[in-house]
Structure formats: structure tokens, C-alpha cells
Amino acid sequence: MELGHDGAVDRTTCLIGGGGPAGIMLGLLLARAGIDVTVVEKHGDFLRDFRGDTVHASTLRLLDELGLGERFAEIPHTDLSDYRLPIDDHRTIVLGDFSKIGKPYDHIAMAPQWDLLSMLADAARSEPNFRLIMNTATLGPVVDSGRVIGARVRLRDGTEQVLRADLTVACEGRDSPLRDGAGLTPKEYRVPYDVWWFRLSRTAAERRAQQPTLMPKISHPDILLTMAHQDYYQLAYLAPTGSADRLRAEGIDSFRRRIAKLRPDLADRLDELRSMAELPLLQVKLNRLRRWHRPGLLCIGDAAHAMSPSGGVGVNLAIQDAVAAARVLAPILSEGRTPTGDDLDRVRRRRLFPTVFLQTGQRVLHKTIYEPAMAGHRGGFELFVIMMRLLPWMSIPLGRLIAIGPGAEHAPDFARPAVDVAGSDRSITGTDHDGHR
């Protein structure tokens, strides 16, 4: 579907900027509520490798509730029954134990995010009122008499167009033009590291060896996370904020030596890293908007609260925001009403506690583990290890917190497959099976 140059498709009920986890999930849910929805995504596909690949237990449950569990099971993925931290070269300690959560959601799945997004987009495309327009970027909101009435977008061919909407939702992640253009500025929290994000190949023997899926390595001051996918390793080298120019100047050989020191077993394939220029550097942000809306505009996911990779919870949080937004707004939009400021703020109120809780957890991890480790101090890390050894049962509530998270959302009735709701024709109310709002 293309946008027409002469306004062929220039109006929609809900315009969503950004086809990441928040945007695609919101588009799917609203489309299932029968609402005319248009998602614009600036890239031509979902094939970018800087996204988290964790699919949490609460998202797995949500996929089942949406009737998409079987389709997700077809995506090649590995299951993680716990998060571990290395104590030394040979021993690890369990930080979060997912195995006690209760079947079938007793794990986190590691699946390439582009496969998950493609699957959700395919499901959404089967709804007649859903449009996903790729290669189209939001440039900023269009405001009329103080109200956001849509967005300026740049089309695939470089031309610009205005797309009007009753409601515009900013889901473009950390650098949202819709949010910035509406004058919403998040409060920034200090993050001690940036991430060099790259892949190395995984041999057939390593695949057979049943290695743990997540392999963190801390050799003060270096921190490396290795995530084992079926055919490759995704690596994240955490470098102190502001050290990028120095690392680039030191060159690729020096970088390879750093990685070889942390993972000698991978030294034989470090020539796969060809130059510093080819290594993606991801700047990590942790921030939050005080107000998530302006009249006619709502921000969710990283656009409202950018998450750091610590604990790997941002994708799940973004998806949960989308479910909350759909639950609150679908009944209003489907009646042809325009959401009021209070309606939009209900989404923030519903999601504030989980967001603040998880961001506070990330800030504590940054302060007590990452920052001291990068400064060459083991103190905070060792204290943490002692605590986990003295109180090993802590890994169970921590596991639940990571895998399910606080305030986990269930699929609203209107988004569930008709067969799942006895006698239902997906009636659009904000209540779920249990009558909760």
C-alpha cells in the first residue's frame, strides 16, 4: 500500500508512527477492533539487527491469547530458563529463575525481532482496515488550533505529504519526531555505557554443545554479553559512555584483542569483524516523559520512556504499553469519538508504575554493577553475588519480575480470535475475560 501523492490515502482514524514492537502491536489490536489504522515505518523491512531479541513470558502469553502462539512457535528460537551472571571463568550465579513461573510460560524465548514483527504484521494485514506503509518516515506532527491532527511524512520517493488522523500515536522509539515536534521532552537519566553490537558465526559443534543462551562476561573493566542464536552469536560489548572515539582510534585489532580476552574461545573468528567503521555503535538512553500526550497525540514505548538494555525488558514493556493503549482507546475510536486528554492520560496512568519500577531497577543495576565494573571496581558486583548466594530464593521473584514484569497486560476480548470468546463477535469494550479494565 502506497500513500497517494494527491491525497489518495491521506486520512485515517489512527496514525501510528513507527513499526517497532509498540507500533505493530498497537496496529494489530486496533485493526482487530475494526478501527481504520495506518502504521508508517521508515525502513523498508524489519531486518535491522539493533533490536532486543527477547520475547518475554508475558508476551508469549499474549501471543497465545491473540491466537498467534502456533505461528510464533514456527519461528526459529531458543528458550531461556534463567538469567545467569558469571562469577569467574567457570562459575555462574542465577539472577532470575524463570522455571518456577508455571508452564507453559516458564521461560523467555530468544527470537530474531524481525521474525516476530513480520509475523505480527502479517496477522495485522489480514484485517481489511489495517495499512502498513514501509519506507515512509514521520517528520513531525501537524497541529491545528493546538491539536495534533496528523503528521507530515516523507514517502519512499522523497516527497512529503500530510497524513491526517483522529489520533496520532508516536511509536518511533527513542528519537521520535512526533514527540519532539509536539514539544514533549523526556527527562534524561545517566547511562554509564554505550553498546557495540555485532555478530560472530557459531559452529555446528557449538550448536550441538548445548551452551547457555545468554553468556555474560565481566573482566573489569570490560563487559561482554553473548546471546547464542541458532546460527550465530549476537554480541554486545559495553563500553563506557563517551569512549567511542578512543575505541575507534585504537582500531579494529585492538578491539579484537579486547573481545579475545573476554572470549578466548571465539578468537578464531574475530577476523569476521572487518573494521571499526562497520561495527554498529548503539547509544543507550534511559529517559521518561512526564506527560505522554498532547491533544490528538499519544506517545508509548521508547518514545515515552527509552529503556536501556539492562535486564532486557524494553521490548516487553513497549508491547504492554500497546495493549494498554488499545484497551483504553479502541472503545472510544470505534464509536467515532475523539479521545480526550483524560482518555489519553489513562494510558500513562495505567503504565506508569511498571515503567517507573523497571526503569528504577535499570538505574540501580547501572549504579551498582555496570558503573563500578567499568571503573575497574568489583565491589558492587561482589556484594550482589554474596546477596544472591545468601538468599538464592531471590532468583524466583526476580525471575518473575524479568519474565512477566509488573502490571502485565492481557489481550482485550476484541483482539482475541472469535472462537476464543464463546458467542462473541469481538465486542469492543475495555474489559477483558475477567471483567477487568
Ligand SMILES: Cc1cc2nc3c(=O)[nH]c(=O)nc-3n(C[C@H](O)[C@H](O)[C@H](O)COP(=O)(O)OP(=O)(O)OC[C@H]3O[C@@H](n4cnc5c(N)ncnc54)[C@H](O)[C@@H]3O)c2cc1C
Ligand atoms: C543496544 C540495545 C539492546 C537492547 N536489547 C534489548 C533486549 O534484549 N530485550 C529487550 O526487551 N529490550 C532491549 N532493548 C530495549 C528495546 O530495544 C526497546 O525498549 C524497544 O525496542 C522499544 O520498542 P518501541 O517499539 O517503542 O521502539 P523501537 O523498537 O525503537 O521501534 C521504533 C520503530 O520506529 C521506526 N522509526 C524510527 N523513526 C521513525 C520515523 N521517523 N518514522 C517512521 N518510523 C520510524 C524504527 O525503524 C523502528 O522500527 C535494547 C536497547 C538497546 C539500545
